[in-house]
Amino acid sequence: MNPRDRRPVQFRAVEYMFEATSFERSRLHIEWRGAVKDWDERPTVDLPTVVWVGELAGQPVVVLFTWVRLAGHLVGFYEATSSVVDHKMVEDYIDRNFCPPSHGTERRKNASNFKNGLLDLRIL
Numbered sequence: 001m002n003p004r005d006r007r008p009v010q011f012r013a014v015e016y017m018f019e020a021t022s023f024e025r026s027r028l029h030i031e032w033r034g035a036v037k038d039w040d041e042r043p044t045v046d047l048p049t050v051v052w053v054g055e056l057a058g059q060p061v062v063v064l065f066t067w068v069r070l071a072g073h074l075v076g077f078y079e080a081t082s083s084v085v086d087h088k089m090v091e092d093y094i095d096r097n098f099c100p101p102s103h104g105t106e107r108r109k110n111a112s113n114f115k116n117g118l119l120d121l122r123i124l
């Protein structure tokens with residue numbers, strides 16, 4: 001166990017996070033499933049699917065999560081779906097709770113940088 005890892009214990013298995021809408025996630029799956037030898041859409045994990053990360057202008061800032069295993073690596077896709085969103089608040093929450101400390105924000109990408117994430121994980 002890494003003593004520098006300050007993430008909640010239940011989130012320490014997460015290796016990467018991708019910001020992607022459900023449409024983007026579906027497109028990534030279609031485009032990359034041939035290159036990723038094992039794309040498991042139903043990993044057995046006890047991780048959140050909806051989180052209220054804070055408030056903005058009296059409205060909740062809510063993030064939806066989808067968890068998958070890519071060639072054995074547990075990664076998450078997240079999307080802020082509230083009517084108001086503070087992206088800095090969402091990114092801070094993701095970095096604090098899901099990104100490994102030795103990699104920081106390098107382990108958080110958007111959908112257009114999916115290939116770079118696969119390279120970082122040494123899947124490609």
